[in-house]
Amino acid sequence: xxxxxxxxxxxxxxxxxxxxxxxxxxxxxxxxxxxxxxxxxxxxxxxxxxxxxxxxxxxxxxxxxxxxxxxxxxxxxxxxxxxxxxxxxxxxxxxxxxxxxxxxxxxxxxxxxxxx
Amino acid sequence: xxxxxxxxxxxxxxxxxxxxxxxxxxxxxxxxxxxxxxxxxxxxxxxxxxxxxxxxxxxxxxxxxxxxxxxxxxxxxxxxxxxxxxxxxxxxxxxxxxxxxxxxxxxxxxxxx
Numbered sequence: 059x060x061x062x063x064x065x066x067x068x069x070x071x072x073x074x075x076x077x078x079x080x081x082x083x084x085x086x087x088x089x090x091x092x093x094x095x096x097x098x099x100x101x102x103x104x105x106x107x108x109x110x111x112x113x114x115x116x117x118x119x120x121x122x123x124x125x126x127x128x129x130x131x132x133x134x135x136x137x138x139x140x141x142x143x144x145x146x147x148x149x150x151x152x153x154x155x156x157x158x159x160x161x162x163x164x165x166x167x168x169x170x171x172x173x174x
Numbered sequence: 175x176x177x178x179x180x181x182x183x184x185x186x187x188x189x190x191x192x193x194x195x196x197x198x199x200x201x202x203x204x205x206x207x208x209x210x211x212x213x214x215x216x217x218x219x220x221x222x223x224x225x226x227x228x229x230x231x232x233x234x235x236x237x238x239x240x241x242x243x244x245x246x247x248x249x250x251x252x253x254x255x256x257x258x259x260x261x262x263x264x265x266x267x268x269x270x271x272x273x274x275x276x277x278x279x280x281x282x283x284x285x286x287x
Contacts, residue, residue, distance in 0.1 A: 148217070
């Protein structure tokens with residue numbers, strides 16, 4: 059019954075590796091997001107997709123590539139991982155992606171990425 | 175530019191009221207939100223207020239908005255230990271990127287028994 063799920067929950071890897079984080083929502087929402095929360099708990103949007111189309115792409119290194127195979131999934135692939143990529147990554151979804159409270163964003167539980 | 179500021183820590187005793195404050199810079203904000211993040215969990219929307227409102231009450235939660243000073247506060251009445259969490263203030267901008275939430279850095283609320 060989980061609305062927004064992410065896998066894995068924890069990811070520990072070496073610098074230079076390539077890794078992916080998966081996100082799935084079963085709410086029938088059109089828009090999905092990736093947020094990064096750093097060690098100081100600062101939360102910032104990275105990407106959003108609406109119906110598999112990229113809408114927001116904040117200033118994020120191009121080592122980060124989102125992929126949306128269908129509107130229920132938004133995966134995050136990271137190439138050549140760096141120490142500074144260590145953070146908690148949250149996936150979220152909302153019905154339409156418009157900036158109104160009726161378009162509440164539902165968050166996943168987060169993926170804690172540690173780069174050694 | 176867009177910026178949302180919050181104090182980082184607040185400690186209260188169980189049963190007292192908690193007031194978490196937030197300031198924002200963009201005067202074209204349309205909606206302002208409060209999210210709660212419990213340890214190891216994602217963010218949960220608590221409440222929101224439209225920028226043309228002054229106050230909104232929802233059970234133990236009261237949101238006050240001073241648009242002139244760009245100041246938002248969240249008051250939690252009769253604070254319980256289960257309210258211990260990080261509280262994020264967030265805004266969306268009229269005409270901004272679709273669904274783009276700007277978050278503050280979060281206020282960690284500790285409730286002592």
